[in-house]
Amino acid sequence: MIKLQAIGNLGKDCVTNTVNGKNVINFNVAHTEKFKDAQGNQKDKTIWVECAYWTDRTGIAPYLRKGTQVYVEGTPDIRTYSKNDGTTGVSLTLRVLSIQLLGSRTEGGDNQGGGYSNNNNTSYAAPSNNAVPAAATSGGNYGEPMDDLPF
Template identity: 60%
Template sequence: MIKLQVIGNLGKDAIVNNVNGKNVINFNVAHTEKYRDAQGNQKERTTWVECAYWTDKTAVAPYLKKGNQVYVEGTPDVRTYQTNDGRQGAALSLRISTVQLLGSRNADGQSANNYNAPAAGYSNQPAPANDMAEIADDLPF
């Protein structure tokens, strides 16, 4: 199995779709890497990752807004296509198993963690039985 982990910023707001009776949250994540070329010039390279999160836990979707920083984990898939000018192109997509909200940006473009998003990440993996007992102990009823 191949697993890919990405930390980056959302390029646009997430969209919830229903495909054959199953919910999928679609969004894209940009990871920008800074480096120096052979001449010592500062350069940036941005990699865009198209994400598909197949889940019934669509409550996270309203928090997946453009500019917010997220951690995503899942199985990669490379899709090839032909561009309008006849060249070969490739797109990296990721079938998400885990998404975690890390932060957001304010109007100045600076990092800010002032939104009311759930603190925990979302995952398609079942919680271990002992964790469920701890959660039940914290319930107010």
């Protein structure tokens, strides 16, 4: 099995469809790398990955909006197609097995992330909330909280 992992931003809002009675969430993820060419000029290279997340749990769909940063993991597939000018195009697609929200570029929105996974349609990780850790205790006395907490 070949596994592909990608971190990037969604190029547009996701689309949820039903194909042969199964739900699929389609979206694309872009990752841009910055580098310098031989002359020392700053260049950008963007790679787009088309993603298909086959799942019965479509609760993540409202959060998959343009600009949202995600981590996706799954199995890759290369697809070829004919372009309008007669040449052959190639696209990298990913059958998503797990996805995690990393953040958002939206103004006024929160940047909380959460993870969803659908490994062989048997497991599911609910969104993680930024839980406050239990109060730390000092020394062997478990009744007294520490005074030097950073918050």
